[in-house]
Amino acid sequence: MSKDTNPKEAQIKSAYADVNKYGNNREYDKAIKAVNRILGVAPDDQTALHCKVVCLVQLSKFEEAHKFIEKNRLTSLIFEKSYCEYRLNRQQQALKTIDDGIVQPLPPNLKELRTQILYRLERYEECLDSYKDIIKNTSDEYEDERRTNLSAVAANLAVDKNKDVPDVTEDTYEQYFNSACIQSNRQKYLEAERKLRTSEKLCRDFLEEEGASEEEILEELDVIRVQLAYCLQLQGKVKEASTIYAECLRHKPKDPALVAVASNNAVVINKDQNVFDSKKKIRAAMAEACEPKLTSRQKQVIALNNCLLALFTNASDQVQQLSQKLSQNYPQMEFEALLIRCSQLAKDKKHKEAIDQLQKFAALHKSHEFVTKFAIIQLQLLQGNRKDAIETLLSLGEAKYKPGIVSALVSLYLGTDNKPAASALLKSAVDWYKQNNVSSGDLSDMWRQAAEFHLRGGASETAASSLEELLKLKPNDMKVLAQLVIAYAQFNPKRALEISRKLPKLETLTTASEIDALEAANWVMSTKAAKKSASAKIEPSPSTPLVEKKSKNRKRKGKLPKNYNAEVPPDPERWLPKYERTGFRKKRGGGRTKDVIKGSQGMATGAADQYDMSNRANLSKNSPVTPVYQEPTPGPRQQHRKGGHKKKKGGRF
Secondary structure, eight states: OOOOSOHHHHHHHHHHHHHHHHHHTTOHHHHHHHHHHHHHHOTTOHHHHHHHHHHHHHTTOHHHHHHHHHHTTOTTOHHHHHHHHHHTTOHHHHHHHHHTSSOOSOOHHHHHHHHHHHHHTTOHHHHHHHHHHHHHHOOSTTHHHHHHHHHHHHHHHTTSTTSOOOOOOOOSHHHHHHHHHHHHHTTOHHHHHHHHHHHHHHHHHHHHHTTOOHHHHHHHHHHHHHHHHHHHHHTTOHHHHHHHHHHHHHTOOSOHHHHHHHHHHHHHHHTTSSHHHHHHHHHHHTOTTTGGGSOHHHHHHHHHHHHHHHHHTTOHHHHHHHHHHHHHHOGGGHHHHHHHHHHHHHHTTOHHHHHHHHHHHHHHOGGGHHHHHHHHHHHHHHTTOHHHHHHHHHTTGGGGGSHHHHHHHHHHHHHTTOHHHHHHHHHHHHHHHHHHTOOOSOOHHHHHHHHHHHHHHTOHHHHHHHHHHHHHHOTTOHHHHHHHHHHHHTTOHHHHHHHHTTSOOHHHHOOHHHHHHHHHSOTTSOHHHHHHHHHHHOOOOTTSOOOOOOOSSOOOOOOOOTTOOTTSOOOTTTTSOGGGSTTOOOOTTOOOOSSOOOSSTTOOHHHHHHTOTTOGGGOOTTSOSSOOOOOOOOOTTTSOOTTOOOOOTTOOO
C-alpha cells in the first residue's frame, strides 16, 4: 500500500468534489459542511471562502453572509456584499459599496444590481436611463424581464404628470400590468381597467401552460385584481372593488405589499363605518413586514389614513399623537396633519386653540396662507363669530374679489344686517374687475348677483354697469337686456330707449294661439282652471285626426236576484212595507186599525190627518200658509233595529 505523500491536499480535493456535487444538487447545507472541512485545513483559501458566501446567499442567510464577508475582509466580493445589503433593505449602503468598489467599469451583474437599487431608492429617472443602456448593450435570455422592469419604472414616473413616459411593449401579462399602472397613474382608469382584464386572462393562460397549481395562479392573479379593484374604486364602482379586496385578503397572500394595499383601500371604502374592521385592516397595512416592500408614497398615504381613522373614532389623544408623527416622518404632509389635529380640537369644542395653531402655521408658511385662512373662517363660523370671519376674508387682499369670496362676504354682511357694506363690496368688486381687466373664469353669476342686489337697493347706475359687463359675456341674453333697460330708465331714459330697440318685437315672442288663450283665460279663476279653459280654446288643425277620450271609470253591472226572470215584470209594490201592500191581510183581533197611524213615534193622530196627502178634503182654508219644516221620517230599512244583524263567523259584512 502506497503512502500518501500529501494527505492535506487529498482532503481538500475530496471536499471540493463534495462541494461541487452538493452545489449541483442544490443541497447547500451539505455544501457548507464540505466547505468548512476545507477551511479547517486551509482557513485562508479564497475559493472556499467565496463558496461559503455563495452557499449562505443561496440559503437566504444574508445577515450571516454579510458578517462573514466583513470578518474575513473579502474586498473582492463586491457583488455578493452589495447584494446582501440590498436584500437586507440597506439600499444606500449597497449603492455605496458598488460605487466605492475597485471594479470600474461595472460588469453586467453589478450594473443590473445597481439599477435595481436605484429603483428601490425611488430614483426613477436614473433607473430608467440605466435600463435603457443595459437593454441596448445586452442580448441574452433575460431581455423580457428587463423590458418588464423598464415598464415598471415608467409606471412610477407616470405619477408626475409633468414627466415624459416612454412607450412600453405589451407582449407579456407583466408588461400589460405595468402599462395599466401607467394609465391609472395618468387617471385614465377605464383604459387601465381594460388592460388589467387582458393581463388577468394572459396570466391565467400562461401559468396553466406552465403547469402551475391553482394556489400559485391565484397568488399571481391577486396582484392584478387588487390593481383592478383600485381602478374600479376610483370610477365609483365601490361595491365591486370592496368584493375584490375581501376576496384577495381571504386568500391570505404571501406578498406583504399586496396585503397592505388591499387593506388600506378597504379602509378608505369603509370611511366612518365598520370601524372595528377598519382598525384591524389598518394594523395589517402598517405591519413591519410591509414597510420595505412599499414605496414612500404608499407609506405616506397609509399613515394619513391611520390619522383619519383615529379622527373618525373620536380618539382625541391618539389623533394628536398620530398627526405629530405624520408631520415628523413626512414633512410634506405637515399641513394635512395640522388640519386633522384642528378638526379634533373643534370636535372637542376647543375652537380657540385650533384657530391659534392655524394662525401660527399661516404666519410661518406663506404658501399655505390662503387655504389656512379658510380653515380659520370655518372654525370662526362654527363659533358663530361672523364678524371675525368677515375680517379674515377681508384680510385676503385682492383675493377677496374672487367670485366665491365676494358671494361669501355678501352673505355674511346680509346675515349681520349690514346691507350698505354688502353694496359697497359689490361696487368695489365691479370697479376692481374693470380697472384690472382680470378674466377669472365665468364671472356671469357675480355680475348678475351684483346687478340684482343694486336694483333692489335702488343703486341703478351701479346695477347698469354690472349688467353692461354681463351683457359682454352673454350678448344674446334678452333677460339681461331687459334688466338693463329697466336700470337705465331710472336715471338715463335716452340710453334706455336706445337699448330697448334691441329687444325683440312682441309678435316674435308669442304666437296667436298663446294670445287667444291669455285673452280667454279668466284671471279670477285659479291657475288650473285657467289652463283648462285655455287648452279648450285651442282648436286642432283640420289635418289632425280627432280622438275620442275613453272614460276611465268603468260602470259595473248591477247584481240580479237568484230567481230573476226577465219575462215576468217586477212587482210595482216591491219597495213598500208589507202592511201597506194591497194583498196584506190584517190579523184577527188586531184591535184598533182605523186610528193606527204609521209614522215616527210620538206623532199625534190629528197631525197625521193634517199631513195625510191621500185625503184631499183635509186641505182646508185653516191650513197654515207655510208649513213648519220637519225632517223626513226615515224608512224602515234606514231605522236601526234592536240588536242589529249578527256577524256570521267567517262571512262578509
